[in-house]
Amino acid sequence: MMTESPLVSLLRPVRSGNAFEETVERLLQAIKLGVVAHGAKMPPERELAAQLGISRVTLREAIRALQESGYLDVRRGRYGGAFVVYQPPDPRHGDLRRAVNEMGPSELDDALTFRMAVECGAAQVLADRDLTPTQIATLRRRLSDVNEAGPSDYRRLDTAFHLCIAELTGSPLLAAACADARLRVTDLLNAIPILSFNIQHSADQHAAIVEAILNRDPDRARQAVAEHLEGTAALLRGFLA
Amino acid sequence: MMTESPLVSLLRPVRSGNAFEETVERLLQAIKLGVVAHGAKMPPERELAAQLGISRVTLREAIRALQESGYLDVRRGRYGGAFVVYQPPDPRHGDLRRAVNEMGPSELDDALTFRMAVECGAAQVLADRDLTPTQIATLRRRLSDVNEAGPSDYRRLDTAFHLCIAELTGSPLLAAACADARLRVTDLLNAIPILSFNIQHSADQHAAIVEAILNRDPDRARQAVAEHLEGTAALLRGFLA
DNA sequence: CTCCATTGGTCTGATTCCAGACTTTTAGAA
DNA sequence: TTCTAAAAGTCTGGAATCAGACCAATGGAG
Numbered sequence: 001m002m003t004e005s006p007l008v009s010l011l012r013p014v015r016s017g018n019a020f021e022e023t024v025e026r027l028l029q030a031i032k033l034g035v036v037a038h039g040a041k042m043p044p045e046r047e048l049a050a051q052l053g054i055s056r057v058t059l060r061e062a063i064r065a066l067q068e069s070g071y072l073d074v075r076r077g078r079y080g081g082a083f084v085v086y087q088p089p090d091p092r093h094g095d096l097r098r099a100v101n102e103m104g105p106s107e108l109d110d111a112l113t114f115r116m117a118v119e120c121g122a123a124q125v126l127a128d129r130d131l132t133p134t135q136i137a138t139l140r141r142r143l144s145d146v147n148e149a150g151p152s153d154y155r156r157l158d159t160a161f162h163l164c165i166a167e168l169t170g171s172p173l174l175a176a177a178c179a180d181a182r183l184r185v186t187d188l189l190n191a192i193p194i195l196s197f198n199i200q201h202s203a204d205q206h207a208a209i210v211e212a213i214l215n216r217d218p219d220r221a222r223q224a225v226a227e228h229l230e231g232t233a234a235l236l237r238g239f240l241a
Numbered sequence: 242m243m244t245e246s247p248l249v250s251l252l253r254p255v256r257s258g259n260a261f262e263e264t265v266e267r268l269l270q271a272i273k274l275g276v277v278a279h280g281a282k283m284p285p286e287r288e289l290a291a292q293l294g295i296s297r298v299t300l301r302e303a304i305r306a307l308q309e310s311g312y313l314d315v316r317r318g319r320y321g322g323a324f325v326v327y328q329p330p331d332p333r334h335g336d337l338r339r340a341v342n343e344m345g346p347s348e349l350d351d352a353l354t355f356r357m358a359v360e361c362g363a364a365q366v367l368a369d370r371d372l373t374p375t376q377i378a379t380l381r382r383r384l385s386d387v388n389e390a391g392p393s394d395y396r397r398l399d400t401a402f403h404l405c406i407a408e409l410t411g412s413p414l415l416a417a418a419c420a421d422a423r424l425r426v427t428d429l430l431n432a433i434p435i436l437s438f439n440i441q442h443s444a445d446q447h448a449a450i451v452e453a454i455l456n457r458d459p460d461r462a463r464q465a466v467a468e469h470l471e472g473t474a475a476l477l478r479g480f481l482a
Numbered sequence: 483c484t485c486c487a488t489t490g491g492t493c494t495g496a497t498t499c500c501a502g503a504c505t506t507t508t509a510g511a512a
Numbered sequence: 513t514t515c516t517a518a519a520a521g522t523c524t525g526g527a528a529t530c531a532g533a534c535c536a537a538t539g540g541a542g
Contacts, residue, residue: 010276010404010420011284012413013294014263015256019529022255035251043252044489053254055530060491076490077538113412117366121358124463163251171354172253173425177418179251184414218467219460222365226459260499285519296500301521317520318508 019054023062026052029183031071031084032190034156041081042072088155088190095191100239103188108240112233115181120225122166122174127213127221135168136214143210147203151194161206165213188236202228260295264303267293270424272312272325273431275397283313283323329396329431336432341480344429349481353474356422361466363407363415368454368462376409377455384451388444392435402447406454429477443469 016022027042036042042063043051049059063082066072073085100108131139142164146157159182166178205228212220257263268283277283283304284292290300304323307313314326341349372380383405387398400423407419446469453461 010271010274010424011267011289011292012417012420013292014267015260015294017294019256026252026255030251033251045491046489048252051252051254053256053258057531058529063490074490075538076536078486078488079539080489080537082490110412110414113366113410114414114418117362117410117412117415118359118418119362120365121360121362124361124467125354125358128467169354169358171351171358173351173355173422174358176253177355177359179253181414183251219463222460222463226365226369286521287519298501299499315520316508317506319516319518320509321507321519323520 019058020061020065023052023054023058024065027062027066028071029186031066031086032088032186033159033182034088034153035159036084037156038084038087041083044081087152091191091193096188096193096236097239099188099191100236105240108188108236111181111184112229112236115178115185116226116229116233118174118177118181119162119165119229120222122169122178123209123213123221123225124218125169125171125174126165127216127218129169130216131168131214139164139168139210139213143206146206154194154199155190158202165209185232185236189232192232192235201231205231260299261302261306264293264295264299265306268303268307269312270427272307272327273329273427274400274423275329275394276400277325278397279325279328281325283325285322328393332432332434337429337434337477338480340429340432341477346481349429349477352422352425353470353477356419356426357467357470357474359415359418359422360403360406360470361463363410363419364450364454364462364466365459366410366412366415367406368457368459370410370457372409372455380405380409380451380454384447387447395435395440396431399443406450426473426477430473433473433476442472446472 030036042048045056045059045063049056052059063072063074067074067082071084071086072082074080074082103111142157142161146154146161149157162182163175163178166175169175205224209221209224209228212218212224271277283289286297286300286304290297293300304313304315308315308323312325312327313323315321315323344352383398383402387395387402390398403423404416404419407416410416446465450462450465450469453459453465
């Protein structure tokens with residue numbers, strides 16, 4: 001039988017839209033996520049433009065926008081560059097509700113579902129592999145990094161831990177998907193107060209994830225990630241409207 | 242600790258490159274995948290351009306390229322449009338080896354890993370949900386469609402079945418990711434001869450996937466999908482060099 | 483102090499891509 | 513037959529983006 005269906009997912013947008021805006025967004029996320037830490041320097045313009053696949057002109061416009069918004073400090077000359085001048089503010093009461101409602105229920109649901117699928121998938125895939133000693137060391141290192149993190153570094157190292165799992169699979173596509181998923185919830189996560197109780201809970205879950213992966217147990221890895229993400233997801237959904 | 246890492250996945254390309262080429266590729270995939278079946282009409286230019294997020298001019302260039310390559314027949318006037326004039330040729334001996342080696346080992350591995358992660362993730366997520374009767378009916382329908390398919394429709398309906406799982410999660414991001422994953426292996430799948438033995442085997446696996454989802458058993462759903470995809474993946478990897 | 487490598491800053495011409503108005507063709511309805 | 517609606521085809525001016533050459537500042541090496 002035919003069952004005519006639009007399969008609309010295949011005829012989706014070819015390009016995300018405006019290169020300038022996309023770039024601003026991307027850089028902003030890199031800053032907010034702490035990929036480039038406070039006080040650190042972004043890569044040189046020429047290099048960064050190449051990485052992002054855009055022209056230097058467009059990149060510079062984006063950088064200037066971020067400079068004018070107070071995220072970057074740009075200095076010229078040798079050893080100059082664009083330095084991150086931004087520290088995530090401590091979330092204040094009401095920030096979370098505001099952030100959740102700015103996003104809208106369907107977009108939030110989309111992002112959470114997507115994140116759940118790709119991060120569980122990544123963990124499962126990784127747990128199905130023999131890891132090299134180096135990979136094991138990296139994973140363990142990321143785990144201990146986040147466990148020893150102070151409040152100001154917590155989000156950043158938590159992100160690094162999560163993305164590390166996807167990157168260790170060796171699939172750039174999968175790593176990009178997980179990064180994208182994370183980006184879509186960054187603002188929300190940044191609006192959640194960091195409580196030591198939650199940190200401890202997360203630490204246990206992170207440890208369970210790593211253990212399942214190292215034990216080559218895909219089901220447990222999947223479950224551990226699902227459980228970990230479900231906590232955050234439930235919290236966020238609870239703030240809807 | 243800091244553990245400085247590039248986290249290169251965040252500073253990946255903002256745009257995929259050339260809008261024209263991207264569009265050609267996308268349309269070609271829609272044709273090869275049978276999203277728009279042989280003899281059927283593509284959506285009108287204006288509508289399609291809007292869906293793809295590009296201008297009509299660019300779309301028309303892409304359509305013309307496909308017309309000149311013999312994939313489309315464009316007719317004007319009312320009830321006109323771009324009609325698909327293409328039937329996937331039966332794969333011939335050596336096609337598969339050629340296709341695999343054209344792609345290169347790292348890209349192949351990337352695609353297979355990505356597909357494994359997102360499709361397993363989608364199935365897992367869906368199996369964790371209460372489905373509406375309509376959704377259940379859709380899933381069952383897609384299953385029977387592919388089971389009853391003739392050789393000429395098999396790939397098309399197989400694609401529809403796989404994507405259906407992602408689309409039923411209600412997450413456009415996840416659906417897009419699965420569609421993307423499928424696109425990256427289309428040429429390879431099309432080069433695999435369709436053997437009735439394989440079809441039967443796949444049918445059993447498809448049934449197992451649906452059953453696990455309907456029984457709300459995420460672990461089994463995940464495993465069923467993993468097993469199903471692993472078969473194809475192993476076959477393809479076997480053809481490397 | 484001088485030089486120079488490295489980095490941001492600027493300019494120009496070309497190319498791509500777009501939005502939208504207008505034209506032509508066609509099949510069916512009246 | 514004539515009219516009409518829906519579709520492809522065409523044209524134009526402008527905005528976005530790019531590639532690449534060149535300028536200017538700056539901090540360290542010698």
